[in-house]
């Protein structure tokens with residue numbers, strides 16, 4: 628359920644992604660992938676080391692994979708369709724989103740790495756939204772998730788897909804991940820202390836986060852990576868509880884456009900950044916202790 632990888636993009640991965648990008652653009656909302664589009668995928672992605680692509684589709688999603696992955700593709704198809712609808716429901720006031728997602732299911736972690744041109748740690752990553760807005764699944768991790776876990780991961784990633792129209796290089800990581808987890812858990816009946824278990828353990832041991840998590844805190848190498856996501860989730864939810872979902876979207880839009888954080892917080896929440904952090908720490912403590 629992790630952040631887009633923004634590293635340099637080389638080798639044939641670039642070509643594969645470019646082709647898939649063109650493909651996803653050819654699927655407006657309400658259109659289901661047909662044999663013609665499937666043939667385009669097969670022909671354009673034919674390489675000696677890549678098995679032929681197969682696909683499953685609904686009105687909301689196109690799932691691409693290989694023979695042998697049918698079971699996993701089926702497990703993704705309807706939860707991902709539900710996730711597109713859930714994200715569309717949240718995002719309906721924020722402008723046009725085509726309410727369609729393309730999901731790529733590599734057969735192995737090696738193929739995943741090649742697709743993403745990624746050689747970093749992926750052992751705990753269930754899925755990634757790539758810079759072109761496709762959700763790429765890590766089959767070995769995703770396959771171990773419970774149905775609820777799969778739903779959360781897909782909704783989180785598809786929120787990143789929908790947010791791409793606003794996202795920029797200056798979007799704070801805590802805000803991007805917080806928004807994605809806010810939407811992923813928006814209808815959840817699970818208790819906060821279960822969702823944010825690692826952070827709750829720290830809070831009950833008397834340790835509160837001092838600052839909003841920074842970009843480096845979300846890296847897989849960080850032993851407190853889970854807590855960084857949980858801190859971000861509760862920061863986004865605090866914004867919603869104080870000022871509403873529209874305010875969360877406006878904060879996202881303004882910060883992604885480069886507006887100073889103090890200016891945004893004053894306008895939307897009546898708080899300085901320092902005041903926001905103080906309220907958020909209280910909120911974390913109040914909900915997790």
Ligand SMILES: [Zn+2]
Nearest residue numbers: 628629630807
């Ligand atoms: Zn994410």
